[in-house]
Amino acid sequence: MKKRGDLDVLIVGGGSFGTALATLLSETGRAFELWVRRKETAEEINKRHTNSRYAKGHKLAASIRATTNLDEAVKRAPAILMAVPSRSFREVARAVGDSIQGDQVLVHTTKGFEIETFKRMSTILREETCTLKIGVFAGPNLAGEIMAGHPAGATVASHYDEVIRTVQGLFAGSGRIRVYGGHDVVGTEAASAFKNIIALAAGMSDGMGFGDNTKSLLITRGLSEMARVGVALGADVFTFSGLTGVGDLMCTCASSLSRNHQVGERLATGETLEDILESMTQVAEGVPTTKAVQRYAESAGLDLPIVGAVYRILFEQADVAKSIEQLMHLPVGDELAALRYR
Amino acid sequence: MREQDKERVLVEVVHRVFNHYTRDPHTTEQALFDTLYEERIRLETEKDRSRAKKQKAFYRKIYREALQASPTRQAELLKQVIQAFADEVAGHFDPRVFALATRVAPPALSALLNALSPLRLLAAIPTGMATLDDQIVIDGETEAFKAVARMGTTVLVSTHLSNLDSIILGYSLFRLGLPPYTYGAGLNLFANKMIGFFMHNLGAYKVDRRKKAEVYKHVLKTYAGYTMELGYHNMFFPGGTRSRSGAVENKLKMGLLGMALDAYIHNLCNKKPRPDVFVVPCTLNYQLVLEAETLIDDYLKAVGKSRYIIEDDEFSKPRRVAEFLARLFSLDSRIHLVVSNPLDVFGNRVDEQGNSRDHRGRIVDRTSYVRRNGAPTFDAQRDQEYTRELARSITEAFHRDTVIKPTNLLAYAVLDWVWEKCPGMDFYRVLRTGGPEESLPLTEAYNRVDRTLATLRDLEKACRLRLDESLKGRDTGAIVGDALAHLKSYHRRPALTRRGDRLFHVDRNLLLYYHNRLTGYGLPTWEKPQ
Known part of the structure; x- marks a missing residue:
């Protein structure tokens, strides 16, 4: 049977944490892409291997590829990590929802609530996408320290064991982050x-x-x-x-x-x-x-x-x-x- | 059920349950001895002595042999027990009677329901209200329901207040032009002989809820699931039992509900041309509930003393059923069945074309939820969570499509006033004594009804519940009068009575019961301390 797409994971959001995640994944040998909103950021990452706006002073791995085509990238990845701020979270989630299907795993890393509704990010993902396999990735992960190569730990919480296993598996090859599992979303x-x-x-x-x-x-x-x-x-x-x-x-x-x-x-x-x-x-x-x-x-x-x-x-x-x-x-x-x- | 399917169902059910319990010798042994133990306990209190004797002999023989048997022999003995359970669940079913019942039973059921009221009571019914058709209002997404029933297997899941529910559902299905549904009817439904006869013949299989053995429950679940796979529409109450408190169900039993997804995945794996299983929630709404007194008494019993099975309630007394129906008929009180939007087995809304839709209305490929590397797969943990999602969508639909009746509104308003007069008083003491004031001025009741109704109207606008037609475009006096007419009659003790310009609260338990329909909507309500 054919596997979904050619990627292992897509990172949505080229901010500081999205770039840090990409750096971690670049060491694991996973096939992934980084979706960024701005064309110039994508070009900078792909050509100069830097992200001067959000990861100033850091040289990025050459294997990190950025894209601005969300629809196409979402369709190619069995797992998606969302690293966008809470204020634009719903808008991006809705755009992801236009292309995602029920077999895909969707995990966010956003640390905030929606101000107007006090909704959690996983609730927004549930409302804006059809996928049910939703999770949250969190923990003491300062982007700057990750970029500097320091060891760290995180938790991925989901009601679905498959989501936990998938995310743990993605970072399994990295000696720089330990990902624990949990069910308390x-x-x-x-x-x-x-x-x-x-x-x-x-x-x-x-x-x-x-x-x-x-x-x-x-x-x-x-x-x-x-x-x-x-x-x-x-x-x-x-x-x-x-x-x-x-x-x-x-x-x-x-x-x-x-x-x-x-x-x-x-x-x-x-x-x-x-x-x-x-x-x-x-x-x-x-x-x-x-x-x-x-x-x-x-x-x-x-x-x-x-x-x-x-x-x-x-x-x-x-x-x-x-x-x-x-x-x-x-x-x-x-x-x-x-x-x-x- | 078709003749050729009967044998097939039995064989497949036994095969699947047997496979489930023979994964390893330890599981087999445990399942066998647990079942023998549970059955021995049950048979100690079995009323039918000759039946008990026969079954005891059967289990004794198995027990003696099992003690010294090899793992292979233990598995064979377990198979005998599973076979016996399966025969009991499905064995009474006679396809010939079913075929006949499919054609003649629904009209006969209508006659039966009318016949339950003695003729002289029927005579008292105002003209034009004598037929069941006028009595039961079917509302909501009936066209979508019928459409998905043509496209796949449907599972009708309903709120549950009374034993009359299954009969009303059966009758409503007939009115909608749908075939009879396979339905697991509790033994207590068979206690009423007339209704029991029809139950048998309307696709009902017998569920003995006194049987606590895990293996038995597995047989029941597998039976329901496999009939869904074969395309037989199913019906059940996902709350598991009648709502004791009167509140709309917010916790559902996952076991049977999960069989809808199980059947769907089996169908996909077997590449069935019509693999879909759709879940259709519906609510049943009454001004008065036949068994309200028994149910609320049971709810208020101390933790652990309530009964899961009640056999001696109003439903087992034909005269009470007749009185109840006659009262409803004479009060021009309609029973409302509201059909909600059909759902897929993951809790997504399904439109009339059979497409699953997400919250934004976008079409969803529902097969994708169970696909892994392109192929449909089972995953127990994942599927359990999917069923939780489905349960969430069902309880939301239950709340959204519940019709609030005048009795609910008045009971809420009066009880709210009673509690206000008893600050700091124990919950049970308020119910028992009613506090310092035994009555309230009618004007106070009117004000409270108006206030509550305003909140309920807002909730209706936000599509969070439905208001009965009788609560719209009528003045408060008429609404209170209507509710009072119901609450002061039928039940052995009136819940409320009016003397002069005051309302006297007589049975607070009943008021609590009718008030509880408004729990779960964010209104301040009175709940039993845990």
């Missing part, structure tokens, strides 16, 4: 989106010149808020102790490479959000995610003080120092009450 998506909010808070703490005590307090209580949101959405609380929970929080909150961390840090030093976002070529997912989570928390009656503080700093011009001080004066109770007695 909701938890994995909630954790990987939520951690960006805490990264903003951690950046603010660093920007204020606070030390590691403060940051640890923010991260740990942030983890608690993350788990509260996740459990309310139907996630398994243990997921938050894994790579996509604690793992990603440690990485993104500590690293100066994290875009969200950078936004938080610059806000604390007095820059405005508008100026910061304008100066960045890459997307800081934590900003729209904060808005989406804050709206959800209000409608679901969830108590998320750190999210509330970050929201007010981002969108209501609240003062960073005052917000942290307010957090410190909130009443204290049993540390794990919100999770233990659920």
Whole structure:
């Protein structure tokens, strides 16, 4: 019987993470292509083997081939990895949906919610495509570190064992990433989106010149808020102790490479959000995610003080120092009450 | 079922179940002894003594031999048990009677339903309402249903409130011009002798839900699946049993539902010219439910004490059935059957041309879901998830096509008021005592009905439910009057009564039952503490 197409996988999105995935795959000997929106980016990748916009200073492997023909590329690949930001996710998913069929595996790597609807990315994939074999790939994977060749780990979560096996198989030849499997799609998506909010808070703490005590307090209580949101959405609380929970929080909150961390840090030093976002070529997912989570928390009656503080700093011009001080004066109770007695 | 298919079904069912349990000697041994154990427990409480004696002797003989048998012999003994189960499930079926029933039974069924009301009660029915045709309204995607039934095998899955459901479904299929459906009828349906007779002859196979053995359940599933493969339309209630709480089903039994996909993949593997299996959800909607009192009592029993099988309910008493039908007839109360959009076995909508459509309306090649490297394949884990997707689409359709009746609305409004008057009071205590105030002013009820109706109208606009015609274009007084006429009559204790300008809540359990139809739509509802 004829196998679908000539590719093993298609990466949709030539941003920093899409390029990092391509770099990992280039070491495995898999046949793959990278779909990018802009013709000039495709030409640059194919001819000069660089992606100056999203992977500045890195030489890409010659085996990385970029295309701008989404329809044709989707039809050739049994598996598709989506690496596009949440704000354009639905639009790209719909375009993928025009060509995809039910036998194909579709996995996204986007860490965010749709702001207007608070929908998870896998829900959007379900709505915009016919495929059911959907999954999410997440974990502490800073694109810059992957490009630099450092070892890393990730989780692929799906209701379908076939999806998990497929993605694990794709990266099996790479000695630089360990891909674990899991079935908690909701938890994995909630954790990987939520951690960006805490990264903003951690950046603010660093920007204020606070030390590691403060940051640890923010991260740990942030983890608690993350788990509260996740459990309310139907996630398994243990997921938050894994790579996509604690793992990603440690990485993104500590690293100066994290875009969200950078936004938080610059806000604390007095820059405005508008100026910061304008100066960045890459997307800081934590900003729209904060808005989406804050709206959800209000409608679901969830108590998320750190999210509330970050929201007010981002969108209501609240003062960073005052917000942290307010957090410190909130009443204290049993540390794990919100999770233990659920 | 065609004469030539009867033997074929039996042979194939036994073959498939046997193969499933003889993958390795350990599985075979476990299946055999588990079945013998479960059957021994069941036979201890079997009422039919001569039948029990015969079966006990059969199992005793197998047990004695099995203890010392080789793995090969144990497999043979298991085959005997499987054969006995298969004979029991399908063996009563007589193709000649079926052929006759296909032609004469539906009109006879109509006569039967009418005959259930004694003549003097029939005489009380207002003119023009005496026929069943007027009594049952069939709505929704009937044309799409008929179209897909011509293109492939259909599996009709319905919400389930009452034992009358299967009869009403059987009758509705006849009215739609469709052939009788293969249907697994519980033993309790056969308790009513007249209906039992028709059940046998309308394609029903007997399901003994007291048989807990895994092997027995596998035989049932395989029987249903294989008949689907042969092109026989099937019908079942995916909730597994009548809704105890009165709420629309939101959790379905996956086992039988999964057989639709199983049959589809078998058909693709066998390159059948018409391989498709379509799932058609439908809802049944009543102003009053025959067995409401028994069902809600069972629902409210402490965890673990509720019964999966109820044999002594209103349905087993012909007089109660007659009273019920007469009451519905005299109140001009129609039973609504709403047919939802047909689905494929993956939960996608199917149009009248038989094309599967995704959420955006694009045509989907449904064979692609089960293809691997170009060929159709089975994958137990994947297929289980596909069936979950199907179940999700079915429960969505159930909610969307449920018709909210005046009794649901008034019960909701009154119960909402009762709970407001009992802040902090235990759920069961509120139901038992009714709280500090035994009645509410009629004007208060009207206001609450108006408020709830406004929310329900918004939900209907958003296509999340349907409102009964009697809730449209009528003033609140007429709606409340209609609901009250139902709620104060038929049931042994009235749920509500009106005295002067006040409404008295008499049976809160019944109010809870009718109110529960509104759970699952985002309205604040009262639910049993877990």
